Amino acid sequence: MSERGLRILLVDQNVMRASVLEEGLREAGCTDVIVVRDMQNVLRRIVDADPDVIFIDLENPNRDVLEQMFQVSRLVRRPIAMFVDRSDTDMIAAAxxxxxxxxIVDGLKKERVKSILELAVSRFHAFNRIRDELEHAKQALEERKVVDRAKGILMKERSLSEEQAYALLRKAAMNENRRVVEVAQSVLTAARLLK
Amino acid sequence: MIKVGFMPLLDSASLVAAAEKGFAAEQGIELTLVRETSWANIRDRTIIGHFDAAHMLAPMTVASTLGVGHVRVPLVVPCALGVGGNAITVSLALWERMAGAGAVAGGAPAMQGAALRRAVTEQERLAGEPLTFGIVYPFSCHNFELRYWLAGVGIDPDREVRLVVIPPPFLADALRAGQIDGFCAGEPWNSVAVHAGIGVIALATTAVWPQSPEKVLACRREWALGHPRELAALVRSIHRAAQWCEQPENHAELARLLAEPRYVGAPAELLRRALAGRLVLLPGQADRQLEGFFATARDAATFPWTSHALWFHTQMVRWGQIAYAEEDIAAIAATYRPDLYRRALEPLQAKLPSADWRAERFFDGKVFDPASLPVYRKYLER
Structure with a gap:
């Protein structure tokens, strides 16, 4: 390989994930990172960029397109899938x-590839965590809305204070071995049916 | 629990039915299906053991066993997941040119091919970009069937047209955008293009290679060795599910099941027609019956014919994906495991083929008979 640092090309349709990885790579000293978001002219862009390592998110159906390009194109230096040899199975599974x-482009030193792949894996995990947290936050918000609406109905129909309404929901949930939000949802459904 | 990866395609039907209609439970296994987005993912997750088995492009198993384009991991095929189900669809513009050159809806491969040959020549005369066809993966029956047909009608698939990989869900858009002039893919993607009014089904590939295989059930050889009972139960449940899928009275229910977003996620009506082999070939026209278009069970559709694996090898050599090496032949033949299939079905006392391979016949009258090595070699020379 050359004296220049590794050039990394990242194919990812998810803007946020791409920037999470890009940032991680830069922090680790890989400043030569190119992000490709859509597949238009992707071969051209790979040829122009001449990367040493290419990453693609596995949710992207276009992974199959990349594989064919690597197999048939005489324009790109032949990148091969990360399965360098069988001893890397753990690393592959983690990825x-x-x-x-x-x-990776054939001939690249295995150690360098390994460290960069490990970095990518940890960054993808970091992104997955952020996404999960976001999902949880969204869900929690939705559930709170349902409970608030159920409380409102109970307060109005049974002339209860907000605390009393919540206590009633919680007691019903405990008795029926259900979650408060499930009971609240039943209250909303019942209210709608009785309207 | 047995975890099986699949792609959203019509021929995942037997797996879906095995999981949903109680055939897996009947054999004492819990079958979990996991939907995937690319064939590369299917291969990788099978190889590293995320999946115990997978719905796989038949030639991909041979490629993996030989380590072509990827790491060498021996896979085995204990049963097939049906025959047919593929077609070649062209854009309205290309169809117009083909029709002007003698192609007719439902025409035979030689007739459609002669028309395409004229369109290709015309394209060359106009010095335009070569006609471009989409396929779903390099190691796929679609690629080999399309190439076989093109070459058989005198079109060089590497020089006179361009073949590109496009994931099935993007095919219709690519056709609409003029990025491709046609494609070879499994159902429901051909019917989706016709339904959208942007494509014409020029040919079912079962017209090119009658009783041509498509997807298979594949697993790592190590997994097969370590889980003989689970594997046999899985094969039996697929065999039973495939028979259920084939009954016309079950097509409506099966189509509704497959139409769910967690499975194929295409309109139930298109899936139901494909199951029955009744396709609409031209936008706005009535559907028509295509003989032998798709079968999940009949005519030994789940039998893993060794001749299939060997034929894929001849095509991989023919199109330069791999160099011919005699020592590969034994490994290729060992990928397909009719012995595992027979053993698994023993308790069902099903009627099975007497041989493990058969002579494969093609539209151009050629016969591939791997009975003896000289014949095999001679075939490679063509």
Whole structure:
């Protein structure tokens, strides 16, 4: 390989995930990162960029397109899938778990590839965590809305204070071995039916 | 629990039915299906053991066993997941040119091919970009069937047209945008393009290669060795599910099931027609019956014919994906495991083919008979 640092090309349709990885790579000293978001002219862009490592998110159906390009194109230096040899099985499993696929140009030193792949894996995990947290926050908000609406109905129909309404929901949930939000949802459904 | 990866395609039907209609439970296994987005993912997750088995492009198993384009991991095919179900669809513009050159709806491969040959020549004369066809993966029956047909009608698939990989869900858009002039893919994607009014089904690939295989059930050889009972139960449940899928009275229910977003996620009506082999070939026209278009069970559709694996090898050599090496032949033949299939079905006392391979016949009258190595070699020379 050359004296220049590794050039990394990232194919990812998710803007946020791409920037999470890009940032991580830059922090680790890989400043030569190119992000490709859509597949228009992707071969051209790969040829122009001449990357040493290519990452693609595994949710992207276009992974199959990349594989064919690598197989048939005489324009790109042949990148091969990250399966360098069988001893890397753990690393590969970790990458697939995290949702990232990697292709490296043949002949690149294994140690360098390994460290960069490990970084990508940890960044993908970080992104997955952020996404999960976001999902949880969204869900919690939705559930709170349902409980608030159910409380409102109870307060109005049974002339209760907000605390009393919540206590009533919680007691019903405990008795029926259900979650408060499930009971609240039943209250909303019942209210709608009785309207 | 047995975890099986699949792609959203019509021929995932037997797996879906095995999981949903109680055939897996009947064999004492819990079958969990996981939907995937690319064939590369299917292969990787099978190889590293995320999946115990997978719905896989048949030639991909041979490629993996030989380590072509990827790491060498021996896979085995204990049963197939049906025959047919593929077609070649062209854009309205290309169809117009083909029709002007003698192609007719439902025409035979030679007739449609002669028309396409004229369109390709015309394209060359106009010095335009070569006609471009989409396929779903390099190691796929779609690629080999399309190439076989093109070459058989005198079109060089590497020089006179361009073949590109496009994931099935994007095919219709690519056709609409003029990015491709046609494609070869499994159902429901051909019917989706016709339904959208942007494509014409020029040919069912079962017209090119009658009783051509498509997807298979594949697993790592290690997994097969370590889980003989689970594997046999899985094969039996697929065999039973495939028979259920084939009954016309079950097509409506099966189509509704497959139409769900967690499975194929295409209109139930299109899926139901494809199951029955009744396709609309031209936008706005009535559907028509295509003989032998798709079968999940009949004519030994789940039998893993060794001749299939060997034929894929001849095509991989023919199109330069791999160099011919005699020592590969034994490994390729060992990928397909009719012995596992027979053993698994023993308790069902099903009627099975007497041989493990058969002579494969094609539209151009050629026969591929791997009975003996000289014949095999001779075939490679063509």
């Amino acid at each position: 697939v778990d995290a949702g990232v696929g990697a292709y």
